[in-house]
Amino acid sequence: MTDHAPVAARLASLAEADPRNEVCGFVAVGAGGELEVVPVRNVAGQGGQAFEADPAAHLALSRRLRREGGRIVAVFHSHVDGPARLSAADLAGAVLGNGPALPGADQIVVGLESGKVKEIRVFRWTGSDFAPVADL
Numbered sequence: 599m600t601d602h603a604p605v606a607a608r609l610a611s612l613a614e615a616d617p618r619n620e621v622c623g624f625v626a627v628g629a630g631g632e633l634e635v636v637p638v639r640n641v642a643g644q645g646g647q648a649f650e651a652d653p654a655a656h657l658a659l660s661r662r663l664r665r666e667g668g669r670i671v672a673v674f675h676s677h678v679d680g681p682a683r684l685s686a687a688d689l690a691g692a693v694l695g696n697g698p699a700l701p702g703a704d705q706i707v708v709g710l711e712s713g714k715v716k717e718i719r720v721f722r723w724t725g726s727d728f729a730p731v732a733d734l
């Protein structure tokens with residue numbers, strides 16, 4: 599990803615607008631290199647404690663990006679009251695077999711404390727695990 603500041607600001611405003619629920623979605627890069635934050639519905643059914651990006655929205659986004667020449671570069675979600683770390687459940691969702699469930703996509707966690715964003719951390723697949731690579 600290139601210029602992170604607008605992405606970080608958008609992620610922070612999405613998370614703080616719904617501080618009692620884990621918000622989630624994708625960061626995509628377009629054919630021209632522009633970044634786009636695409637929030638999607640959290641269908642986990644226990645919004646404050648888990649996330650699962652709406653599969654139909656994921657599919658629709660993938661199709662649009664394929665048509666336009668873009669791709670998903672990250673999956674994001676927030677933690678209602680917790681650090682920007684990948685939980686065991688997050689890893690279970692992000693890893694499929696011995697590889698990332700969504701190859702080429704980073705995992706971004708937005709950590710909130712008392713309804714305010716405290717940290718936004720990017721995790722990248724290293725070949726065997728997701729490791730933190732940057733703070734936004």
Ligand SMILES: [Zn+2]
Pocket residue numbers: 675676677683684685688707
């Ligand atoms: Zn999580």
